[in-house]
Amino acid sequence: MTGSDGKFKVSVAAGDYSITVTHVQYYDFTYKTGIASVTELSPFALKVNVESLEAASVTGSYIKRRGSNYTVSVKGNPKAEGLSTLSFMGTLPGVRGLSVNDRPAVIYINDRELKMSRYQIVQYLSNIPTESIEDIRVRPSKGAVGQASRRNAAIYIRTRRNENEFISAMAMINPEYKYGVKGAKGDLSGSFGYFDKKISSLTFFYGGGFFENEGRANIVGGNEEASDARHEIASFTLDQSFVYDISDKHSIGLGLNVFYKPYELWRKDYTGGSRDYRNNSIIRYHKEEVFVQYAYKFGRRNSSFKLTADLVNGNTNVSDEYINAPEGFVPVPLMRNGVNAGIQADLSLELDDDMNLTIGTNYTGMVASTAYPDGMELAGGEKLYSVPYREGIYSAYAEYYASFWDGRLDLTAGLRYEHAFFKARPSGDSWNTYRYDDFFPYVDLTYNFKKDGYYLSLMFDRSIFRPSSSDYIPYIGRDGEQVYDVSGLSLVLPEYRNELSLTQTIGGAHTVGFSYNFNQNVYNPVYFTQDDKIVSTWTSAGSEHGFSLFADMGFWIIKYTMHIGLNLRGQYNMLENIAGGSFDSWEGRVSARLWFQLSKSWTMALTGSYNSPSKSFSKIYDDNWSAGIAAGTDLGKNWHLTLYLYDVLNNRKSRSRSIMPGLPYESIYMYDSARAGFTLTYKFSNYRGKRASRINTVSGRSVSGN
Numbered sequence: 001m002t003g004s005d006g007k008f009k010v011s012v013a014a015g016d017y018s019i020t021v022t023h024v025q026y027y028d029f030t031y032k033t034g035i036a037s038v039t040e041l042s043p044f045a046l047k048v049n050v051e052s053l054e055a056a057s058v059t060g061s062y063i064k065r066r067g068s069n070y071t072v073s074v075k076g077n078p079k080a081e082g083l084s085t086l087s088f089m090g091t092l093p094g095v096r097g098l099s100v101n102d103r104p105a106v107i108y109i110n111d112r113e114l115k116m117s118r119y120q121i122v123q124y125l126s127n128i129p130t131e132s133i134e135d136i137r138v139r140p141s142k143g144a145v146g147q148a149s150r151r152n153a154a155i156y157i158r159t160r161r162n163e164n165e166f167i168s169a170m171a172m173i174n175p176e177y178k179y180g181v182k183g184a185k186g187d188l189s190g191s192f193g194y195f196d197k198k199i200s201s202l203t204f205f206y207g208g209g210f211f212e213n214e215g216r217a218n219i220v221g222g223n224e225e226a227s228d229a230r231h232e233i234a235s236f237t238l239d240q241s242f243v244y245d246i247s248d249k250h251s252i253g254l255g256l257n258v259f260y261k262p263y264e265l266w267r268k269d270y271t272g273g274s275r276d277y278r279n280n281s282i283i284r285y286h287k288e289e290v291f292v293q294y295a296y297k298f299g300r301r302n303s304s305f306k307l308t309a310d311l312v313n314g315n316t317n318v319s320d321e322y323i324n325a326p327e328g329f330v331p332v333p334l335m336r337n338g339v340n341a342g343i344q345a346d347l348s349l350e351l352d353d354d355m356n357l358t359i360g361t362n363y364t365g366m367v368a369s370t371a372y373p374d375g376m377e378l379a380g381g382e383k384l385y386s387v388p389y390r391e392g393i394y395s396a397y398a399e400y401y402a403s404f405w406d407g408r409l410d411l412t413a414g415l416r417y418e419h420a421f422f423k424a425r426p427s428g429d430s431w432n433t434y435r436y437d438d439f440f441p442y443v444d445l446t447y448n449f450k451k452d453g454y455y456l457s458l459m460f461d462r463s464i465f466r467p468s469s470s471d472y473i474p475y476i477g478r479d480g481e482q483v484y485d486v487s488g489l490s491l492v493l494p495e496y497r498n499e500l501s502l503t504q505t506i507g508g509a510h511t512v513g514f515s516y517n518f519n520q521n522v523y524n525p526v527y528f529t530q531d532d533k534i535v536s537t538w539t540s541a542g543s544e545h546g547f548s549l550f551a552d553m554g555f556w557i558i559k560y561t562m563h564i565g566l567n568l569r570g571q572y573n574m575l576e577n578i579a580g581g582s583f584d585s586w587e588g589r590v591s592a593r594l595w596f597q598l599s600k601s602w603t604m605a606l607t608g609s610y611n612s613p614s615k616s617f618s619k620i621y622d623d624n625w626s627a628g629i630a631a632g633t634d635l636g637k638n639w640h641l642t643l644y645l646y647d648v649l650n651n652r653k654s655r656s657r658s659i660m661p662g663l664p665y666e667s668i669y670m671y672d673s674a675r676a677g678f679t680l681t682y683k684f685s686n687y688r689g690k691r692a693s694r695i696n697t698v699s700g701r702s703v704s705g706n
Contacts (some may be wrong), residue, residue: 022076027163067410067446068457074133086125094511100153101140102550108156112255128579131168132193134158144399144414148440152464159200160527166192180673183212192533207235229268235261277324287314297484301350338368354403366391390423412444453508465495493521501574510553519544546573546696550667565593587614604631619641642679
């Protein structure tokens with residue numbers, strides 16, 4: 001910050017420096033200089049940017065709130081400097097990894113959902129430097145605008161807009177060795193961004209693979225059985241996000257994603273009891289996605305209209321081989337393919353500075369087919385049995401936001417209507433069809449006590465879990481002397497979740513929440529014995545009541561030197577199914593992270609977690625714990641090295657016991673005893689456009705200028 005006369009002076013070590021000057025009425029200006037001794041700079045001349053002042057939001061924390069939702073400016077934010085997007089997200093209220101207020105989050109880049117695995121998304125965000133990001137919008141619930149899928153939050157990331165040409169790049173290599181469970185993995189990933197006044201382009205690539213061996217001991221009835229599994233995988237991802245501003249009002253967005261897994265091997269060797277055979281499964285998978293969006297801004301407050309189309313094609317192929325398998329074992333489905341297509345239109349009206357209305361509609365459809373051996377034959381059978389599947393969902397929605405009481409009370413209310421159908425043909429030529437029409441309300445009432453950064457949010461929403469094509473594949477299995485038959489070829493009913501939650505953010509950093517949910521048509525089995533078989537039918541539906549509590553807190557023990565972060569989570573559920581059975585489940589978890597600034601460039605973090613003994617609807621699990629350590633340092637101007645050792649000091653085993661009627665079962669799984677590796681990161685950014693002025697410099701230990 002400059003003084004009242006516009007001048008600044010700062011003492012720094014000799015070296016190369018980059019000075020960035022920002023002001024809300026001017027374009028950002030960056031100047032690079034080498035300093036050896038005292039340096040006095042000429043005045044910085046900034047280019048006026050009054051045009052953008054109307055939409056500017058100036059807050060001390062770079063965060064603008066709307067109810068429990070908030071948008072954080074990344075460009076020019078000193079807290080984001082030098083971080084990856086994932087690391088910066090971890091500093092935001094309620095955000096932990098890929099979750100918000102203990103809810104898993106759907107991640108969007110320029111309004112496009114990242115339809116990747118969670119591991120791939122972590123790699124994606126770890127490789128995007130904050131210099132490539134304009135802002136991040138966080139929603140603890142997707143609300144009425146987002147799809148009414150089960151209990152998700154949403155994080156919207158918008159790539160950079162820049163007056164001058166700007167290039168950013170980041171590359172990361174991550175070899176890792178596992179012992180206890182023997183294995184190794186290697187990742188090579190990176191990003192490249194190009195930004196100017198009209199173009200925002202971000203490219204991400206990832207290639208990697210791993211292999212590992214795991215051990216498991218099972219007790220089924222009176223039989224003691226063991227298995228060793230070898231898992232190998234190789235995969236590649238390429239993702240392109242592109243936005244072109246045709247003018248101040250019109251823009252076109254494009255997204256492309258290709259994922260290719262040419263090889264994945266699961267090899268399992270079973271010994272003891274009736275299990276004395278080998279199963280080799282080779283899985284190949286590819287997916288292609290195309291995303292297109294047209295956006296139009298209008299009005300004094302930049303209301304907008306967006307039209308979006310999305311197409312995803314995916315194909316899975318599984319080759320199974322059984323050696324010395326007992327009679328009755330069946331491979332998993334051999335082939336599955338599907339095409340998803342969607343189109344969406346949104347109109348967002350900015351009615352006032354603190355009032356807006358969004359209305360929209362969309363249609364999503366899926367065509368899929370799953371093929372497996374006819375008549376439950378083993379692999380090698382020439383005849384395949386196909387289950388085609390069709391799905392269509394039409395929705396219309398509206399969401400209203402308003403702020404009252406001088407900004408201390410915010411209201412967001414929305415309603416979503418959906419009409420959907422599911423069709424499957426599991427046998428012969430007959431189709432099973434299910435349709436539904438329903439409304440999904442969403443209300444978020446937030447009290448803001450801004451003086452101390454206190455926010456209290458009371459939120460209700462209704463969400464849904466839908467069945468998919470994989471829910472219609474029957475199978476027969478065998479455990480020990482027990483034959484296990486899963487049936488139920490009629491369509492599974494959608495599961496509805498109604499949730500009431502209370503969340504507090506204290507001091508702008510600590511988040512504590514409590515929620516109660518009531519679920520209907522819960523997707524759960526009913527077990528019974530028939531003809532010496534244990535039969536499970538998946539056509540049942542029940543109800544469930546659940547309670548959860550979480551806390552996410554961080555404290556400076558020694559400011560800028562030692563910081564501790566704590567996360568606590570507990571959950572209890574009670575389910576009653578239509579057969580009169582009653583099941584309860586619970587789980588608890590606590591994790592901590594202690595961070596140290598050891599020297600000018602070295603940092604260290606100690607991590608630990610504990611999972612309490614827990615119970616699900618069908619199993620009881622022992623507790624487990626682990627700890628880890630990581631240290632990082634800068635290697636020159638652009639390089640950073642992190643060394644780590646995770647999952648040490650753990651109990652190395654997890655025991656699960658089945659409480660399923662009629663099927664005594666106990667399994668012991670050997671966890672990784674430890675994982676050791678390093679991450680080497682290269683980061684680069686550079687302005688390429690015409691600067692606002694030329695600065696002549698002299699050398700120095702101090703820098704002064706205005």
